[in-house]
Amino acid sequence: MKQTRSGSMTRRRLxxxxxxRAALAVSPFRINLLQAQEANIKIGFPVPLTGPxxxxxxxxxxxxxxAVAQFNDAGGxxxxxxxxxxxxxxLNPGEAATRTLELVEKEKVxxxxxxxxxxxxxxxxxxxKERGIIFNSISQSDAINEAADFSxxxxxxxxxxHLTSGAVGRYAFSKFGKRVAFLTSDYAYGHEMVRGFLxxxxxxxxxxxxxxxxxxxTSDFSTLLPRIQALKPDILCISNFGRDQQIVLKQATDFGIxxxxxxxxxxxxxxxxxxxxxxxxxxxxxxxxxxxxxEDKFASTKAFNEAFKKMxxxxxxxxxxxxxxxxVRTILAAVTNAGSVDTDKxxxxxxxxxxxxxxxxxxxxxCDHQSVQSVLVIKSNSKDLRxxxxxxxxxxxxxxxETNLRTCSELGHKx
Amino acid sequence: MSWxxxxxxxxxxxxxxxxxxxxxxxxxxxxxxxxxxxxxxALGFNLVYGYLGLLSFGHAALFGTGxxxxxxxxxxxxxxxxxxxxxxxxxxxxxxxxIGVLAIRTRGIYFAMVTMALSQCVYYLFYQAVDWTxxxxxxxxxxxxxxxxxxxxxxxxxxxxxYYVIAAFVIAAFFLLSRILASPFGAVIEAVRENETRxxxxxxxxxxxxxxxxxxxxxxxxxxxxxxxxxxxxVPIEIMHYDTSGIVVMIxxxxxxxxFFGPMxxxxxxxxLENLVAVWTVHWQLIVGAVFMICVLFFPAGIWGTLIxxxxx
Numbered sequence: 096m097k098q099t100r101s102g103s104m105t106r107r108r109l110x111x112x113x114x115x116r117a118a119l120a121v122s123p124f125r126i127n128l129l130q131a132q133e134a135n136i137k138i139g140f141p142v143p144l145t146g147p148x149x150x151x152x153x154x155x156x157x158x159x160x161x162a163v164a165q166f167n168d169a170g171g172x173x174x175x176x177x178x179x180x181x182x183x184x185x186l187n188p189g190e191a192a193t194r195t196l197e198l199v200e201k202e203k204v205x206x207x208x209x210x211x212x213x214x215x216x217x218x219x220x221x222x223x224k225e226r227g228i229i230f231n232s233i234s235q236s237d238a239i240n241e242a243a244d245f246s247x248x249x250x251x252x253x254x255x256x257h258l259t260s261g262a263v264g265r266y267a268f269s270k271f272g273k274r275v276a277f278l279t280s281d282y283a284y285g286h287e288m289v290r291g292f293l294x295x296x297x298x299x300x301x302x303x304x305x306x307x308x309x310x311x312x313t314s315d316f317s318t319l320l321p322r323i324q325a326l327k328p329d330i331l332c333i334s335n336f337g338r339d340q341q342i343v344l345k346q347a348t349d350f351g352i353x354x355x356x357x358x359x360x361x362x363x364x365x366x367x368x369x370x371x372x373x374x375x376x377x378x379x380x381x382x383x384x385x386x387x388x389x390e391d392k393f394a395s396t397k398a399f400n401e402a403f404k405k406m407x408x409x410x411x412x413x414x415x416x417x418x419x420x421x422x423v424r425t426i427l428a429a430v431t432n433a434g435s436v437d438t439d440k441x442x443x444x445x446x447x448x449x450x451x452x453x454x455x456x457x458x459x460x461x462c463d464h465q466s467v468q469s470v471l472v473i474k475s476n477s478k479d480l481r482x483x484x485x486x487x488x489x490x491x492x493x494x495x496x497e498t499n500l501r502t503c504s505e506l507g508h509k510x
Numbered sequence: 511m512s513w514x515x516x517x518x519x520x521x522x523x524x525x526x527x528x529x530x531x532x533x534x535x536x537x538x539x540x541x542x543x544x545x546x547x548x549x550x551x552a553l554g555f556n557l558v559y560g561y562l563g564l565l566s567f568g569h570a571a572l573f574g575t576g577x578x579x580x581x582x583x584x585x586x587x588x589x590x591x592x593x594x595x596x597x598x599x600x601x602x603x604x605x606x607x608x609i610g611v612l613a614i615r616t617r618g619i620y621f622a623m624v625t626m627a628l629s630q631c632v633y634y635l636f637y638q639a640v641d642w643t644x645x646x647x648x649x650x651x652x653x654x655x656x657x658x659x660x661x662x663x664x665x666x667x668x669x670x671x672x673y674y675v676i677a678a679f680v681i682a683a684f685f686l687l688s689r690i691l692a693s694p695f696g697a698v699i700e701a702v703r704e705n706e707t708r709x710x711x712x713x714x715x716x717x718x719x720x721x722x723x724x725x726x727x728x729x730x731x732x733x734x735x736x737x738x739x740x741x742x743x744x745v746p747i748e749i750m751h752y753d754t755s756g757i758v759v760m761i762x763x764x765x766x767x768x769x770f771f772g773p774m775x776x777x778x779x780x781x782x783l784e785n786l787v788a789v790w791t792v793h794w795q796l797i798v799g800a801v802f803m804i805c806v807l808f809f810p811a812g813i814w815g816t817l818i819x820x821x822x823x
Contacts, residue, residue: 144792153792183788188648188746189738196540196742200669214648218744221650225743226667238647283646 135178136171136436138163138423139198139207141219143186147337148211150366154412155233155419156181159208161406162423172430179423180204186211188218195222205436208252208422210234211415213283217244224248227438229445231426233418235259235362237287240463240500242507247442250464252422254384256284257501260291260334260361262470262493263382268299271357272329277306278319278343280335288334288361304328309335316343320350331356336364341371348375363473365413368486376475376486383471385417385454386487392455399453411484417453421466424452425459456495462503467495514821521770522688526681530674539669540741541785545778546673546680547738552761552773553687554730559759560768561691562723563703564617568609568625570754571632572728574745575605576735578636578643581652581745586642591654591666595679595736602732603725605632610724614717626752633750648746652739666740676737683730688770690726699723764805766812775814 140159142152159179167176180202184191191210198204199222206229210216213236220239223230224246231250237257238244268275275296279285289306296303304326307319323331331352333343340360347358363381390397399420403412412420429444430436449458457468472491480486493499517524529546536542555569580598583589589597609632613624636643643649657666657675664671690696701709702719710716739745748754757780765776783801787794809816 145788145795149792183792183794185788187748188744189742189748192742192744192746193540193544196669197538200540201538214646214746217647217650218742218746221653221744222742225653225655236647244650 135176136427136430137178137180137202137204137206138426139180139182139195139202139204139209140419140423141182141184141191141194141198141207141209141215142419143211143215144181144183146186148186151364151413151415152211154366154416155209155211157407158403158412158416158418158420159423161403162420162427164406165402165424166427166431172434172436177427177430184210184215184219186215188212188214191215192218192222195219199223199226199228204228206231206426206441208233208419208426213238213287220244220246220249229426229438229441231422233415233422235284237501240465240506242509245463245506245508247464248438250425250445250459250466252425252466253418254382254468254470255465255500256287256361257291257294258470258493258499259382259384260288261295261499262472262491263359263361263380264292264295264299265493266472266491267330267332267357267359267380268296268301273299273301274304274327274329275301276304276323276326276328276331278316278323278331278333278335279306279308280311280313280339281308282311284336285334289332291361292332292334309339311335311339313339314342316346317350320346320352324350324352324355328356331358333358333360335360336362337367340364341367341375344379345371345375348377353378363475363487364415365484365486366415368475369483373475373477373480373486377477378475380472380474380490383414383473383487384468385412385414386471386473386489387411387413387484388487389454389471389489393451395451395453395455411482421453421457425450425466428452458495460497460500460503462508463506465500467497467500469493469495470499514818517821522681522684525684525771525774529677529681529684532677533670533673536782537786539673541781543673543676543741545774545781546676547734547741548758548761548781549774549777550680550683550737551731551734552758552765552777553683554727554734555758556762556767556769556773557687557690557699557727557730558724559762560772561696561699561703562720564720564724565622565759566613566625566724566727567622567752567755567759568613568627568629568632569727569731569758570750570752571609571629572602572606572731573735573738573754573758574636574750575632576602576732577739577745577749578649578735579732580736581649581739582642584652584654584739585649591657591740595733595740598736598739599729599732602728602730602735604728605732606725606728607721610721610728614720614724626755629750629755630752633747633752636750637747643745643747646747648744649739650744652743652745654740654743672741676741679733679737683733687730691770695719695722760802762812764802764812766815766818769812769814769818772812772814776812779813 142155144152163177163179182194207223208231211234216232229248231252233253237255358379360381368376387400390400429441433440433444457466470493471489473487474490476488533539533542551573558564576598579601580594583594583597609628616624654666657664698714761776761780766772787797
């Protein structure tokens with residue numbers, strides 16, 4: 096009796112497992128068939144929806160969806176609609192490469208836009224350039240401009256560390272003094288930023304008091320801050336990001352460093368500032384690629400803000416979100432101009448593009464396809480906030496200028 | 511002869527047939543390739559964990575060394591792909607020999623800790639060698655466009671071709687591992703796991719058996735790493751991270767430790783679940799975690815292990 100019972104259990108369990116497997120295996124195929132019939136213009140969008148940059152990534156998706164909706168509302172490409180295929184790259188280059196292979200090989204995307212880390216974008220770029228698919232990167236990296244990683248299919252809509260630290264350095268070194276100390280997150284992002292600051296600092300004869308490194312994901316800076324205070328710097332340059340930045344700024348405020356020293360950071364993230372609150376960020380100066388507040392200056396920013404608010408219940412776009420919009424919008428504009436999704440024609444149209452979609456005039460430099468654009472120097476707001484998104488004040492702007500970038504020959508591109 | 515005995519005798523052959531039809535039932539080919547590679551990685555790991563009975567927490571170093579050395583051979587020395595794979599396997603063997611010599615005397619939790627510590631040393635070694643490995647940014651440019659096999663030129667960019675080329679190596683590894691386990695040496699490995707004192711009393715050198723098994727495991731993991739490097743055309747530094755060591759433990763447990771197919775089944779279940787759920791919801795970790803807990807609670811012998819024990823009955 097017991098034997099038969101356990102036998103039937105096995106069979107039932109086996110049946111359930113097999114049918115569940117079959118359902119899992121079959122369903123993606125069906126979705127694929129349906130999509131193939133419509134022949135949309137497909138844009139693959141791998142971003143880290145889960146993990147420490149999830150908030151920023153979800154904002155990128157929202158803004159990218161807006162660009163797609165606008166393109167479709169305007170009639171698409173002779174009626175052919177665009178479609179965003181979003182994938183979670185989990186902030187892991189291996190996962191990003193796998194997902195990009197899926198997007199290219201199975202989803203048959205026409206273009207890829209996305210990424211939110213230097214290593215991830217280089218992984219995606221390596222996959223797309225081998226397969227002749229245009230990739231527009233929307234996160235910071237210096238390496239992607241260099242000849243070794245660049246291909247004619249590679250575009251870079253985001254800023255790069257050289258450009259960002261250059262803008263903040265030029266602003267700060269001319270105003271707050273020459274004695275500079277560095278506190279740096281010990282990985283590529285931090286190293287590239289410090290390299291950029293030291294480069295621009297040469298023109299101002301800054302004195303480098305020392306570079307104190309901390310590991311990524313440090314939760315206590317109280318042993319490092321007294322060392323920095325002892326150096327008596329005019330400027331403390333903190334090159335880290337996300338939660339590290341929130342914690343160190345909070346502790347630096349408590350230690351009273353701000354009374355004698357101007358704190359600067361290469362990048363101030365909208366999301367971090369909102370999360371940490373006004374006190375920690377008070378008086379801190381940094382750079383960013385976009386702030387909604389420049390709508391008084393540019394009609395394109397105003398239009399982008401309004402459209403975003405309309406689509407997402409009055410929410411304003413953030414810095415990283417805007418990049419998602421820019422990255423997708425430029426590709427779709429190039430598709431419209433080229434009148435086709437043919438890769439060569441779209442590349443030519445991208446190179447010819449002089450655009451102002453959300454932050455004033457921009458264009459892609461011919462040699463490395465880096466978007467030449469303005470860098471905003473911002474200061475955290477703490478008083479008289481107009482609304483919950485009113486977190487920064489723009490105190491300076493590095494206008495779009497190729498001379499702020501590393502030269503084409505410096506990057507290894509042949510003339 | 512029951513179906514079970516038949517299946518056990520021809521385990522490598524049956525696994526090969528499954529591998530051949532596999533990409534056609536998967537949602538996308540790149541996932542099928544990942545499953546093969548992680549399956550092979552887990553197969554190598556299972557040799558130490560399931561058959562020898564030692565829990566290593568440093569196998570990411572073996573997998574990663576295979577990947578990096580294969581990548582470096584292609585990127586910096588422009589070697590042909592088959593030599594690059596050979597160098598990857600050799601790298602896995604050598605790294606396993608080095609870690610093995612230092613760690614093999616320890617047992618149980620200490621073996622896990624020592625292997626983990628050593629693998630972290632290897633992580634930082636590769637992380638710091640930026641000129642060779644790309645450091646934080648990872649190693650890029652492992653671009654193999656075509657592979658020549660006996661004068662036939664195959665397009666390695668084509669997903670199915672890439673799958674079958676990689677599958678050929680995995681199938682060869684299947685047969686080799688099956689042969690090793692069926693050999694007298696394979697019996698000694700299991701004897702050491704079951705009763706160390708008795709194995710010693712029977713005249714077997716326990717330490718040497720352990721070391722050789724660990725080194726062999728390194729060869730399989732190195733091969734898996736080399737194939738991964740060619741498949742993704744990049745080697746991210748994350749491949750050396752202890753996460754990668756942890757994943758393989760999960761895969762082996764899920765599939766069934768100490769079984770021949772278990773690691774493959776585990777890799778398929780784990781990666782498919784993760785990839786499919788991640789498309790539906792950003793809360794994929796919640797669902798994958800719940801499924802893993804259910805498996806540990808109700809199938810302690812793993813998916814394949816449970817099926818086998820039912821089959822034997």
